[in-house]
Amino acid sequence: MPQTTRSLATFVSVALLLTVFSQIIYTMTLSGVGIVEGWPLRSTIWTTELVLFTSIAIASLVGLVRSTDMQFGWSALVIAGLINMVQSGIGLSMFLPATNAGEEFAPLMGTVLAGSFLFYYLAKVALGLAALFFGLSLFRKATGIARMVGIVSLIAGVIAIALNIAALRLGLGAVPLAGMAGAVATFFAGCAVWFSNRREE
Numbered sequence: 001m002p003q004t005t006r007s008l009a010t011f012v013s014v015a016l017l018l019t020v021f022s023q024i025i026y027t028m029t030l031s032g033v034g035i036v037e038g039w040p041l042r043s044t045i046w047t048t049e050l051v052l053f054t055s056i057a058i059a060s061l062v063g064l065v066r067s068t069d070m071q072f073g074w075s076a077l078v079i080a081g082l083i084n085m086v087q088s089g090i091g092l093s094m095f096l097p098a099t100n101a102g103e104e105f106a107p108l109m110g111t112v113l114a115g116s117f118l119f120y121y122l123a124k125v126a127l128g129l130a131a132l133f134f135g136l137s138l139f140r141k142a143t144g145i146a147r148m149v150g151i152v153s154l155i156a157g158v159i160a161i162a163l164n165i166a167a168l169r170l171g172l173g174a175v176p177l178a179g180m181a182g183a184v185a186t187f188f189a190g191c192a193v194w195f196s197n198r199r200e201e
Contacts, residue, residue: 005066008059009197012077015056016190019084022049023183035099043092050088057081070196073133077189080126087119117172124164124182131157131185134192146195153188160185 026045030038057078064074090112098109131153138150160181167174 005063006197008063009193012056012059013190013194015052016186019049019052020183020187035095039096046088046091050085053081053084070137073130076126076129076133080123083119083123087116087123090116121164121167121178125161127182127189128157128160128185131189134189134196138192138195149191149195153192156185156188
């Protein structure tokens with residue numbers, strides 16, 4: 001892997017792990033907290049994720065251009081970054097105004113929420129694909145710990161893809177399980193990108 005691509009892989013893997021960390025903070029601190037009450041922290045986390053996923057999309061696009069054998073993995077990360085940018089943007093720009101509009105506009109808030117989580121699930125599908133492709137590459141080419149990470153990443157990716165595709169139909173009720181599967185897949189996608197980087201040094 002050329003030095004420039006190794007640097008990109010390191011950056012993307014760290015950024016992916018940071019998005020998992022941000023989701024953990026979000027769940028631990030804002031679960032059950034209203035939009036208005038939790039807005040300062042909620043908007044801060046979403047802004048951070050928007051910046052992270054924008055960076056992931058840009059870096060992965062460069063990785064896609066430079067890669068000789070991981071086009072599918074980098075493509076999945078580009079798509080995941082772009083979809084997450086849309087999802088975070090919806091939350092930042094629409095959730096608070098729709099909530100403040102009052103009870104008579106509750107159906108509007110429900111529509112905005114449903115649209116946001118549709119993109120949420122799609123992004124998790126793309127991240128699952130990234131975990132699958134990078135994990136499969138490690139499984140085929142690496143040895144030792146890196147190969148084990150590849151196997152786990154592959155499995156986590158398949159589970160995240162299946163659960164989040166199902167969630168597209170099931171709606172908001174599927175958020176906890178599908179979201180958890182997506183977070184696990186994101187974590188192992190980051191690990192797989194990291195080990196792919198180390199393997200080719």
